[in-house]
Amino acid sequence: MNKIKKILLWSLLLLYFPVMLGFITSHRKxxxxxxxxxxxxxxxxxxxxxxxxxxxAVLGKFDGALGTDLNALPLNDIESFVEKHPAIKSCEVYNTIGGHLRIDLNQHLPLFRVFENSRSYYIDEDGNEMRLFDNFTARVLVVSGAIKDQMEHLQFIARIFRNDPFWDAQIEQLYVKANGDYVLVPRVGDHLILLGPPVRIEEKLRNLRALYKKGLSPREWNNYQVIILKYKGQVLCSKKRNI
Structure with a gap:
């Protein structure tokens, strides 16, 4: 008896799904x-x-989209149009059962901002140049100086700062000197940080973190203008700001 019930149940289900699918398809038309x-x-x-x-923007480009047969909308064309916006990295366009044209999008994520001569722009997560926008300014590391041929190193250190809440809150700017030395400017305090060339970066930052957390007292910070991490195995503090 149980076997017969199971057979009947599966038979009903097999009949039910094609009927419902046909109903939905007919309804969506x-x-x-x-x-x-x-x-x-x-x-x-x-x-x-x-x-x-x-x-x-979509309504301006695809005039009459509202009220049009949902299945007649050129989804690929709409997707391509939206992705042409310089701030948009990816876009997905699809219809919903409720009669909505749905557009899901992700923006380019800026990694740091460059000030170069009279120009200013972002470098995004993929290492591409990205223009500025009037309506929003991203809170990211600011980079300037002799940045030519330094993009790989700058992306590496910018990701370290972005992914670590301590450094994200601590470091505001990075300047590349003509000799290739990196100088960091913290958000708080009047001192500068001479990181030196972009080698052993993680080691240097570990030493700097230890100095911030376990080294100088708040009163002592006012006695120094420059923290020097350039030399292997050393953390030097100088009262002279000229670096």
Missing amino acids: DIVCREISVVVKDSLQTRFVSSAEIRS
Whole structure:
């Protein structure tokens, strides 16, 4: 008896799914686009674009999208159009059962900002140059100086600072001297940090962290202008700011 019940149950299920699939397919043919919903998935990190801005741009480019048969919308064309925005890294466009055209997007994530002669721009996570935007300024490491041929090292150290809450809160700027030495500017305090050439970076930063946490007292910090990490196995403090 139980075996017969199981056979009947599976038979009903096999009949049910094609019927429901046909109903849904038939129903979707009659659905028009009632709304365009844009979701900026990384908006908590970066706000170069807004949902309203992208929605308005899509409506301007694809006039009449609202009220059009949902299945007739050129999803690939809309996706390509949205991805042309200089702030957008990736985009996915699809329809929902409720009659919405859904646009999910991610922005380029700036790693650091460069000041070079009269120009200023971001370098993103992929090492690409990214222009500035008037509506939002990313809180990232600021880099200047002789940065030519230094991009690989700068990306490496910028990721260390970005991924470590201690350094992210502590270091504000990085300057590359003509001789290739790196100089760090902290957010708090009047001292500079001579990191030296971009070698043994993690070791140097471990030494600097130890100095910050276990070394000088708050009163002693005012006695020094430069912390020198350039030399292997040494942390020197100088009262002269000229480096």
